Amino acid sequence: MTKLQKNTNPDDVKGKEAQAAGKVVLALNSAFKCYSLYPEDHSSSRNNLLKFKNNLDRFLAGYNLLRLDIDNNAFCYKGMPLSKGAARENNPAFLLNRDGVLWLEFFKGVELSEIKTLFSLLNQHQNAREVANGDIVTSLWQAHFPHILHEAADIFAMEAVQLDLSRFTVSRDQAGVSADSAARDVPGAVDLKIHDQPKVSTALPLSQILATEGVTLSASDPREKAALKSLIEQEEKRNFNEDVIEVLLISLVIQHREIDSSAILEFLEEEFFATMTNGDFHLACKLCRNVESVRRHNGNKWPWVVPLIDHFFAALAKRERLAGLSWMRGKNGLSLHTENIEYLWSVLRLLPSEVLFTLGAMAARTHSENTLINDRIHHEILEIIAEKAGKSPEKFITLLTESDENVTLSLFPLIRQMAAAMAAGIYLRLTCHPAVSVRRKALGAYLQTGEGGRPGRLAHLLNDRSQQIREMVLASLARDRNQPAEALLLDYLEKTQATQDDREYILQCYET
Structure with a gap:
């Protein structure tokens, strides 16, 4: 990637042309600052946006094309810096430079809607950490501007230092120990030789080698050491994901x-x-x-x-x-x-509705761990489950009927928020749940929906393992005292084979 060469001679760019480009950049920066401070329909935003558009149109009328290079957080025109490179989020050049945009080009005929869209996406990406839907380059690519072009840095193009390794050899000293080298010769020392250049022994300290060339090394102070240590630790902890x-x-x-x-x-x-x-x-x-x-x-x-x-x-x-x-x-x-x-x-x-099964487990967990933080988390999870349940009610019912006791009980508040008929149907299905606590709570909720007048739906509970559930059914039938309820009990008594333990319950059925 070629680096932008700054123009240090203003005479290289014609005075009127440079002045016109400078006015455009000044209006651009001013308009974006207002755009980032005020709503889009605010008078300051509208006026500054129109001012930038007018300056840009006047420039394009004379020169057809405006290319603004981005270098060191500043806009440049033909190598001449036109703005200060402040590393601030209200500086559009800083945002573009941060995300790897090399230049912007505006063509004659650019529409106000294009400029609004450009400002909007720059405004959305002011805080890189808070934005989770891509960077400015991605947004520019997706916008498909007809009169605004850009170029981004090629993340795949890596510049490497080119070393001619053919000029290096690694060898042990085979010539023996001379009087000059005896003092610095250590066992296993490796010498680096560069063809046609003096031999340098790695056994010597670097400071001594540099001293022969007239170069001295100064010791780093504690602050530099601490800063270096901090940088190393940050790099080691860096998340490359x-x-x-x-x-x-x-x-x-x-x-x-x-x-x-x-x-x-x-x-x-x-x-x-x-x-x-x-x-x-x-x-x-x-x-x-x-x-x-x-x-x-x-x-x-x-x-x-x-x-x-x-x-x-x-x-x-x-x-x-x-x-x-x-x-x-x-x-x-x-x-x-x-x-x-x-x-x-x-x-x-x-994520699709399959995530309901994970959400159910999360709801049960945060419900059981009763803390202020978990209460807020639990509330948010229930809201998401409610949204998913509205889009996929059958999946939600499957979650309720197939989950364990803790999950199903934690989701009862959501059932109460549903339409009465749907809630009654879910409660009735949950009266077949393996957990006694779920069946008991579902039966109580079902009877409160006003659907208890259809006793045939509760026939399976007359033989429930829980005495409390059986008594709840009998109490409901006793309150109704209608012909369907009596027919249900008579049919049950005819078909049941009571044991010694069931006699008291059978008597309750007759009394009902």
Whole structure:
């Protein structure tokens, strides 16, 4: 990548041209600052936006094209800096430079809507950590501006120092020990020889070698040592997952073949679970949103995109994989990962309905661990489950009927929020749940819905293992005292074979 050469001679650019470009950049910076401070429809935002558009149109009318290079957080025109390179989030050149944009080009005919979109995406990406849906380069690529072009740094182009290793040889001194070298010869010392240049022995301290060349090394002070130690520690702790995800997402965007996209999605799947395990929910959210964006933009171009990405999200929602996450198994759960937890809710909302089974387990866990943090987490989880249940009620019912006692009981508040008829049907199905506590609570809730007047639906509970449940059914039939209730009891008494232990219950049936 070629580095921008600054123009140190202003005479190289014609005075009027440079002045006009400077006015455009000044208006651009002013308009963006207002855009980042005020709403889009605010008078300051509108006026400064129009001022920038007018300055840009006047420049393009005379020169057809305006190319602004970005270097050291500043806009440059033909090598001449036109703005100060302040590393601030209200400086558009800083944002573009930070995300690897090399230059912007504005062409004659640029529309106001294009400029608004450009400002909006720059404004959205002011805080790189808070943005989970890609960087500025990705957003510029997705915007498809007809009159604004850009170029980004090639992340795959690596410049390496070129060394001619053919000029180096490594050998042990075979000539014996001379009087001059005896004092510095140590066992196993290795000499480096460069052809046609003096031999340098690595047995000598570097300071002595440099001293012969008239170079001295100064000792680092404690502050420098502390700073260096801090940098080393930061590098050792650095999370490289974000870099990997970024490269994979860029690769996914530019792929046009199903087999290549499928391979990239497999890698992204593993990165997703790695970030989720570490509690890096902002990265998981960024990953999911960008893949969903590819699905949305390319779904109409190639028929294989939608089913391929649907399969990807289905893999992310599998209960077996999510159950293996450390915070799903650990003692303190999500309470240890509250820093980025808002991004987790976005991730869970993006996943398909299969994630309900994981959400159910999370709801039960946070319900049992009764703390202020877990109460807030539990409330958020229930909201997401309610959204999923509204879109996939049968999956929600399966969750209730197939889950264990703790999960099902923790979800009863959601059943009460449903329409009365649907809630009654769910309660009735839960009267067949293996757990006595669930059957008892479901029966009580069902009887309160007003559906108890249909006694035939409760026939299976007359033989329930729980005496309390049987007595609840009899009490309900006794309150109704109608012909269907009597017919149900008579049929039960005719078919049942009472044992010694059942005699008291049979008498209760006759009394009812």
